[in-house]
Amino acid sequence: MKLIKTILSVVFLQGVQFFAFSEEISIETSNTLMLLERVEGDTLKFVYYGPRLDRIDQDRLLREKDPSIVLYGYPVFGTSDGAPYAMQMEHADGNQTLDLKVTGIDRRPDGSVDINMADRLFPVSVKLRYKPYEGSDVIESWVEVKNGEEGAVRLHRFDSSFLPIEQGDVWLSRLHGDWASEATLVEEPLRPGMLQIKTTDGARSSHYARPEVMISLDGKPCENKGRTIGAALEWSGNFSLRFDTESRRVHRFFAGVLAEPSGYVLDPDSVLVLPRVAYTYSRNGKGGVSRNFHSWAKTEGKVYRTDRPRDILLNSWEGVYLNIKEPVIEKMVNDWSALGGELFVLDDGWFGDKYPRNVDNSSLGDWRTDRRKLPHGIEGLIKTTQDKGMKFGLWIEPEFTNVRSKLYETHPDWVLRAGGRPLRYGRGGTQMILDMTNPEVRDFVVNLVDSLLSGHPEIAYLKWDCNTFLLNYGSSSLPADRQTNIYFDYHKGLTDALKRIRAKHPDVAIQNCGGGGGRYNYGLMPYFDEFWVSDNTDAWQRVFIQWGASMFYPPHVMGQHVSASPSHQTGRIIPMKFRFDVAMSGRLGMEMLPSAMTETERDFARKAIANYKEIRPLIQNGEQYRLLSPYGDSGMASMEYLSADGSEAILFAYKMKHYQNQVIPRFRLVALDPDAIYSVEELNIYPGVGRQVADGEKYSGRYLMENGLRLSMGSEYSSSLIRLKRL
Numbered sequence: 001m002k003l004i005k006t007i008l009s010v011v012f013l014q015g016v017q018f019f020a021f022s023e024e025i026s027i028e029t030s031n032t033l034m035l036l037e038r039v040e041g042d043t044l045k046f047v048y049y050g051p052r053l054d055r056i057d058q059d060r061l062l063r064e065k066d067p068s069i070v071l072y073g074y075p076v077f078g079t080s081d082g083a084p085y086a087m088q089m090e091h092a093d094g095n096q097t098l099d100l101k102v103t104g105i106d107r108r109p110d111g112s113v114d115i116n117m118a119d120r121l122f123p124v125s126v127k128l129r130y131k132p133y134e135g136s137d138v139i140e141s142w143v144e145v146k147n148g149e150e151g152a153v154r155l156h157r158f159d160s161s162f163l164p165i166e167q168g169d170v171w172l173s174r175l176h177g178d179w180a181s182e183a184t185l186v187e188e189p190l191r192p193g194m195l196q197i198k199t200t201d202g203a204r205s206s207h208y209a210r211p212e213v214m215i216s217l218d219g220k221p222c223e224n225k226g227r228t229i230g231a232a233l234e235w236s237g238n239f240s241l242r243f244d245t246e247s248r249r250v251h252r253f254f255a256g257v258l259a260e261p262s263g264y265v266l267d268p269d270s271v272l273v274l275p276r277v278a279y280t281y282s283r284n285g286k287g288g289v290s291r292n293f294h295s296w297a298k299t300e301g302k303v304y305r306t307d308r309p310r311d312i313l314l315n316s317w318e319g320v321y322l323n324i325k326e327p328v329i330e331k332m333v334n335d336w337s338a339l340g341g342e343l344f345v346l347d348d349g350w351f352g353d354k355y356p357r358n359v360d361n362s363s364l365g366d367w368r369t370d371r372r373k374l375p376h377g378i379e380g381l382i383k384t385t386q387d388k389g390m391k392f393g394l395w396i397e398p399e400f401t402n403v404r405s406k407l408y409e410t411h412p413d414w415v416l417r418a419g420g421r422p423l424r425y426g427r428g429g430t431q432m433i434l435d436m437t438n439p440e441v442r443d444f445v446v447n448l449v450d451s452l453l454s455g456h457p458e459i460a461y462l463k464w465d466c467n468t469f470l471l472n473y474g475s476s477s478l479p480a481d482r483q484t485n486i487y488f489d490y491h492k493g494l495t496d497a498l499k500r501i502r503a504k505h506p507d508v509a510i511q512n513c514g515g516g517g518g519r520y521n522y523g524l525m526p527y528f529d530e531f532w533v534s535d536n537t538d539a540w541q542r543v544f545i546q547w548g549a550s551m552f553y554p555p556h557v558m559g560q561h562v563s564a565s566p567s568h569q570t571g572r573i574i575p576m577k578f579r580f581d582v583a584m585s586g587r588l589g590m591e592m593l594p595s596a597m598t599e600t601e602r603d604f605a606r607k608a609i610a611n612y613k614e615i616r617p618l619i620q621n622g623e624q625y626r627l628l629s630p631y632g633d634s635g636m637a638s639m640e641y642l643s644a645d646g647s648e649a650i651l652f653a654y655k656m657k658h659y660q661n662q663v664i665p666r667f668r669l670v671a672l673d674p675d676a677i678y679s680v681e682e683l684n685i686y687p688g689v690g691r692q693v694a695d696g697e698k699y700s701g702r703y704l705m706e707n708g709l710r711l712s713m714g715s716e717y718s719s720s721l722i723r724l725k726r727l
């Protein structure tokens with residue numbers, strides 16, 4: 001039973017005596033505590049976020065609040081006294097202000113807390129919601145707004161959450177990028193002024209910036225030590241993560257949907273549920289925060305069905321691009337099965353009847369097999385794949401169409417368009433986005449996926465892509481005075497469609513792809529089994545991109561494919577072993593013509609795939625420790641995966657820089673049992689490339705952690721994959 005402290009105090013206001021009370025509001029996980037306080041009866045103050053405290057320390061915190069600064073639990077425009085605010089509302093009568101008082105607090109047995117607030121003058125209410133996830137030390141925080149006025153209100157800013165962070169040597173880790181260089185890590189101290197991380201793409205959250213950050217409270221961020229806060233906004237559209245720092249004591253962190261240029265018009269009697277922000281706190285640095293997010297994703301359904309093993313797949317894209325021909329695909333399927341593959345995925349180019357999809361500028365929306373390319377249809381390929389004991393998967397991009405498509409010819413009103421303005425086009429100079437705010441369009445998307453899956457129940461996997469941003473800002477389905485709701489309602493519509501699809505097809509695996517890694521986020525991942533990390537499959541650059549993604553997402557949901565050399569994206573020539581060693585740290589796949597490999601390469605690939613099947617449970621269920629960062633000065637990158645019972649570990653090591661007289665660091669492991677003895681085995685030995693450790697060699701956990709393994713890492717693109725077993 002939680003002790004809830006209520007302190008009655010006597011307040012004199014304009015000569016009248018009131019009984020006002022303070023009440024602490026705590027949200028707790030196994031190791032963390034978020035503390036707010038209701039003071040003077042109806043005002044909400046933020047007090048603390050950090051490790052759990054005992055009663056005495058908690059009381060001290062409540063007593064010792066700095067009186068020089070007022071930190072409202074959720075500051076709003078009108079009563080924030082000039083300080084930055086999370087919400088600004090324009091009331092039906094034009095009044096621009098809010099003045100919220102606490103009207104009640106609901107606590108649920110699972111530890112969730114709702115703080116109900118209402119405006120003192122207008123019939124609008126704001127509910128602050130907090131949900132703790134005990135085991136993973138995550139606390140979700142979000143807001144629901146209810147309009148009880150007679151007319152619509154306009155939200156000019158509507159952040160989901162506010163968190164003050166005490167100033168000091170505070171650093172920020174964030175991820176920015178572009179197509180083919182997603183999730184690039186940037187680290188910098190937080191300074192006075194405003195820093196806003198945001199996306200304005202409209203359709204995708206995260207090509208250019210990601211909706212997650214880490215905040216290190218003890219100076220320059222470290223992987224395995226230091227007090228660190230992580231925050232992830234669970235939203236697939238435009239977002240804003242804002243640090244507003246004045247000279248006073250705190251950095252103010254606001255997270256939510258980006259309100260510019262798209263405020264939200266909320267109808268009378270309606271409730272707007274804003275996306276959640278997941279916070280976590282760890283004393284074990286960035287790695288601790290990542291492991292909390294990984295555990296939360298896996299145990300709380302924040303990525304779809306993380307309990308089932310991910311199949312090893314061959315995707316047709318980089319092998320044939322749009323040039324799909326039945327005999328070539330059949331050969332790919334056969335060759336893939338000979339390598340030990342489990343799933344074959346037919347990417348873009350298989351559909352379109354009136355207009356063939358030979359170039360990426362037509363046919364989206366016409367989801368019928370192009371029989372000129374596949375005379376025996378999808379059915380034929382499914383049969384070939386199943387005859388080989390494998391599963392079949394298919395690429396779709398259901399929210400889009402092209403000028404040259406039957407869909408657009410039939411339903412020109414289904415695309416977003418800015419009134420009478422000429423349409424602006426995306427990929428291929430003709431791609432347009434369908435209006436997911438329109439219920440008819442949502443039905444079309446749901447029915448299309450449903451009929452594909454119901455018509456071919458053997459389809460085990462879908463790759464759901466999104467290759468163009470939201471270019472034409474206007475919806476014929478929304479009324480004239482609700483046009484600013486597009487950015488929000490689009491994503492609400494998308495999630496509604498996904499929910500309906502999932503209700504009917506719970507077993508199909510679905511990959512989240514956004515022109516590479518443009519759209520993975522915790523708003524969408526509850527419906528997707530995995531995501532495509534990047535269209536850049538150059539293994540060397542992938543080490544950086546995957547490193548960034550792993551900061552917030554568990555590795556086995558990250559699609560990582562071995563592709564051809566020279567790389568189609570960078571032209572880099574990388575040995576097959578390095579390519580496999582990099583891809584095997586997540587969900588392994590391939591993205592090339594197996595027939596283009598030499599016999600030696602194929603033989604190696606077959607063994608590497610067999611090895612992956614053995615280590616897959618550890619990649620999926622183990623804890624990931626990032627060791628040497630590719631961003632650091634060591635010239636290496638390495639990660640360790642450790643099984644829950646500590647009996648097994650895998651070390652991945654990659655050489656990222658190569659020069660004469662280079663000092664090769666030792667690879668020091670972490671979190672092993674110092675007194676236990678471990679034997680090592682090197683996997684993925686490539687013919688002619690020397691071993692880096694002697695198989696069966698024994699080391700104490702202490703030695704491995706203090707001294708580390710000495711690996712030669714001699715040649716350019718050297719890499720090593722070492723399995724450790726506790727004896």
Ligand code: GLA
Pocket residue numbers: 317347348360395465467513514515516532534535
């Ligand atoms: C996007 C995806 C690729 C591929 C192509 C197909 O770029 O990220 O993997 O599916 O579309 O057009």
